[in-house]
Amino acid sequence: MKPTRLFDLIPYQIATYDKVIALSKKENGSWKSFSSRDVKEIIDNLSLAFLKTGVLPGDKIAIISTNCPEWNFVDLALQQIGAISIPMYPTITAADYEYIFEHADVKMIFVGDGEIYAKAKEAAGDRLIYSFENLEGAIFWEDFLAIGVNEDILRLEKAKELVNPSDLFTIIYTSGTTGRPKGVMLTHTNVLSNVMAIAELMTPEVGNSRVLSFLPLCHIYERTGAFCFMYLGFSIYYAESLETLGENMKEIKPHAFNTVPRLLEKVYDKIVAKGFELKGIKKSLFFWALNLGLQYDPKKKMGTWYNIQLNLANKLIFSKWREALGGEVMQINSGASALQPRLARVFWAAGIKVCEGYGLTETSPVVSASICTNKEMRIGWVGKIVNDVKVKIAEDGEILVQGPNVMQGYYRQPEMTAEAIKNGWFHTGDIGEVDGEFLKITDRKKEMFKTSGGKYIAPQLMENKFKESTLIDQLVVIGENKNYPSALIVPNFEGLREYCKHKEIPYTTDSEMVKKSEVVEKYDREVEQLNKYFAKWEQIKRFKLLSESWGIETGELTPTMKLKRKVIYQKYENYIEQLYQD
Template structure:
């Protein structure tokens, strides 16, 4: 059957795969599963409940919840009646909710749990709120679902038939590194085109594969993937939380999942920390394998002796890494920010294929993606331009994209839309280079700055490199219009404790430790060792260690874990000024 609108994926999956497990979640210690036919029944009844409840075409409904099948049910049910979903991060503030509820003219709100309800209800006004969990005094979504049972199926068919592929189906408010978030309007065909292109290059077989989902569905990255999973007939298991992710992965034994670099960095750092705890021959073997991994390149044959050693390393050391990921992983997709090349090398060496992609909410989201084969993988690049999309590099180095995946525009913001879409080309704000079909990202256009000597600094490239240190959790390069670049650094306190234990240094507390001369000297050695990768004008001359981790809740990070540079600069203005004091 022809799939033109995203909700067409439901009958398509039934006719093509008819899955026993389409979606699954952990409930009371057991995996509760929903088949393809369960999905259709629930979504149809929910659509009818919306119609009988007064929600009509073009009305806006907010979804604020962690990942669960109910999220998908509401999303797809709204699509079938031409209503518009407004997904929101559970982690943002009541003030953000208030702004989006009003700006998007939200009519109804779905929340996941008590904590989200408490935040949303403060600013919901007279909007109806329903919850995916049973909460006292709050309408339960299953009771609402029942109001659609036995409804007029012909009315539903009429509603579905009225929806066109060119119709708006969602408004996604970008996380906003500066100012208020903007509402990105996406139509069915935006995501459909992206979904078809991506599904074609995935290397795991359709129909029989399992994926685990833990990145937020409210972000376009995991949202678009959820539709591609439906299209490919994958069984989707939602992790309970990031805290239980390791356990859930071992239970599900996924063939694929999506992630962000920060999570892979944390996994790698934990693995290395465990390596330091080993003794004798086990420790030597661990770091021998790690050193082999750091030299690996999927495109290059490093010779018989290296290949034999790597084979042994995979049997002795790396096999345990694969077991920790369920033992059946075939592909991991990384996006949202840059991934350290050394991590790609070592994971590929361990036969764990991680593939980078690139895109934005405004591009639905994928512009480029890596194909998970040794022949196609290029370390340091974010893959090839996907089918149907065009990319060119502007004179100033900015990446421009054109194609069916480009957004309709920003909701109620025609001037802002005109600033980023010119002659059909979307201006990404990222700087990069094209090498044939492969794209390399070098920095964010707005984040590059000049020193007082007129030298350009690309902070993202530097920050990514310095975070290779096991002692550095977060780092921001500063120095615009100054004589030299400096850095404010949040240490990896777990890594710092391991270092102190290894060196026999008594550990008091985080705030005291970062002031100790021997710790500052260690960080200086770390900085000096990584400075060598940069030109003299780029090298970090001074740094300041900070005692508090930057978080979404405290305002330094966006929900997608990007640095809010303006906020951080304002918050640590004194510390930055001290770095440049005479």
């Protein structure tokens, strides 16, 4: 029997696959795993503990932790009794925690480690804090779990019967690129409809595949992904950290994983940097294979001679790329922001199928997704609109969405809800186009701007093109109400070092190199070359090289690695002013 509520996924998994490894994490140097039946027993006892301690349907419970099975345990246990989870990013500030605790009327808090506990404690007031680590001052989650052991299971069964598919199960406060976060209200039906739609697009073998999870579970992208993996009987392994990702890939040999373009960009940049370190024939072969890959289009017949060369490149070069990802990856799902077309080309050429999708927290999240077959894959598009979801393009180009995946609204913000959902259509704020079932994103409506000459600029499209340069790591296009567009550029310092070495320019420090005239002149030429892809009014006239990368901790990126443009504009206000001084 198909699940109708998200917590039904675990009994369904037991009945269909009875997994020996359903969830797993690295603990004290080895992998600690939980079977489907272990998960069921733990979430039942947790649900009973919640009931015993007075948690009622509709009560809000915060979860703040990096990815781990305990995250899933609390989430599923709350669902079974009709309580509402409030997942939060571990990286946000204590002030953000305090705002969300108050706005959502959070009753209790679960945290992952001591660092999160310290921030949560500062913001918690008199709320009880439970921890997945045994911390002084917090209640250890296993001690809380013990409260539910030997409690009356019939009480839980009655509580489960009262939970309807249309009930709210979570409120997700979007990190946002500007302003206070909004609480997106999602029901079981919202997310489960999405789970069923994307399950049809997964290519690894049902019941026998492994996935590695490292994107934050508090983001709906990875959370819906996890529910989908549970439904398909995939074993979910949680990476220790982003730093150990390469090592964990080789250990687990995943068949699939979810990622964001920024991480794929970093993987690609590391691969290219290693290519530059090679000598002689090895270096020539590497860049021959790379250039071959950059021409690839999975949908086109590339010709016999091209295919012969590609087969050779796969044996000599690309096989090593696949080994670095564990050697068994069948599907990589990329979302949360736009993927550079060149990355899609080269990874597909290398036999690494990167499938781009599109969605928002408000749509649970998937609106469209690529199918991992050469016939269906379209470079530069975000796949086909998924089952039961409708899309239309408004007169101004905005993408409008309708379907069972669309949120109930923003918590305690009816005006914002009315602004977002009009006449039954959710207004995404993204600009795009539809060709049959296929969807393409061209830019964020709110990020587009006009120059003083009245010309529209779509910055995201330009930024993706400029980042194709091996010398550019990050870039933001600016120029609203100005005479011309300019850019703040963070160099790819690996590429810059290699360039300086090749040109016999002594490399000192990053901060000194971005000021050197020879380096600035090189970037002048690079920008001039890339400007050719754009109309005259779009072309970048001036730029400023920055010596420090933008990150989540430093505030310029959201937890899903999107640019926080407002923060960047404020931080570099003086530099931006200088770009427009004659």
